[in-house]
Amino acid sequence: MKKFQLTFIPILLIFACLIISCKKDPVVDTNQVLIDQMKSVTDSIIKNTKVPGIVALVVDHTKGIDWLYSAGVSDIPNAIPMNANHTFRIGSNTKTMTGTVLLQLVDEGKIKLSDKLSKYYPEYPKADSITIAMLCNMTSGIFNYTDDDAWGEECMNQPTKKWSPQELVDVGFSHDFYFSPGSNWKYSNTNTIIIGMIIEKLTGHSLEDEIKNRILIPLQLNNTGLITDGLGLPGTHGRGYYSGEYIENDDVTEKFDVSWAWAAGSAYSTPRELQKYVENLVNGTFLSETLQHQRLNDLVELDKNTGYGSYLLKRGSFYGHNGAIPGYTSSMYHSMDKNCTVIIYFNCLLDLHPDFLFFRFMDILYGESY
DSSP, rough: HHHHHHHHHHHHHHHHHHHHHHOOOOOHHHHHHHHHHHHHHHHHHHSSSSSEEEEEEEETTTTTTEEEEEEEEEEEEEEOOOOOTSSEOGGGHHHHHHHHHHHHHHHTTTTTOOOOGGGTTTTTTTTTTTHHHHHHHHSSSOOOOOGGHHHHHHHSSSOOOHHHHHHHHHHHSSOOOOSSSSSSSSHHHHHHHHHHHHHHHHHHHHHHHHHHIIIIHHHHHTTTOOOOSSSSSSSOOOOOSSSOOOOOOOOOOTTTGEEEEEEEHHHHHHHHHHHHHHOOOOOSSSOOHHHHHHHHHOEEETTTEEEEETTEETTTTTTEEEEETTTEEEEHHHHHETTTEEEEEEBOSSOOOOOHHHHHHHHHTTTOOO
């Protein structure tokens, strides 16, 4: 018995030593740490602001992150949680679609960026001084029709009114120019409405069909589209709240006829489809290599990290756009350098924009080197 005990004890000691030697410091999942930080800042917005709901999608192929997250509610009275697969209005992200169709027509030789507006609409003020490029990069100086107080009041008093593109442009030209064409930069929705009208004049087709046939069908984006008029939002969707100021439970999902935004902001999509779209948009799927290079590099510099041109907004190494429309605000960016895409939307229109969250995500993921 003793012999057994003497031979057994050393074996136990060997196993004990092996177990101890195998113990290492716990492995830290760096990506999970980053995701937890992004989740925390997203949750803090829901907790500390009037934003009802948020959907955030971050796909960093280099780091191996694919994070789709929803927080808050999509229906305030019924406390229905946000759904990351729902459709939502993408606002001015629409401009990238309108601009892409226009640039495809440039590639096809049907229009030049150096063409004067007078070639298509000679009756417009200063049309001989405004180029197509100025309309695309917001240097035309044409007044932004959505900044017209009387127009805004009419929209609020007659929310179901159907607006024609010409009516919107007329509002813009009823004001003085912000500056002489080409001498400065000022964001104006009127520019994009004019581009939409030019596209229809050149192609003989509706802008809706041109976007569908040139962008949506090739990418198989079945839950994305341009709405030309009406109150409805296609697809399964939550509710959208507020029109710029907080009024408790102010549901504006289907309050305004979307014709008021048209080429400048009437499209809708889903987070995953918008991810696919912006990745192709920035990677050059739609344009010739020469024109894509021009689009990414011929920008008006707004600050050291921000530029704008041909309906693309550049933030650091990320390109895309953002949007704001009653009930919905959104950010859509992709970086070829980081191989990363970020899609964010809030189901509301308030002072706090999803770009705020985009910048917080950049701090978490990359620090100042985004």
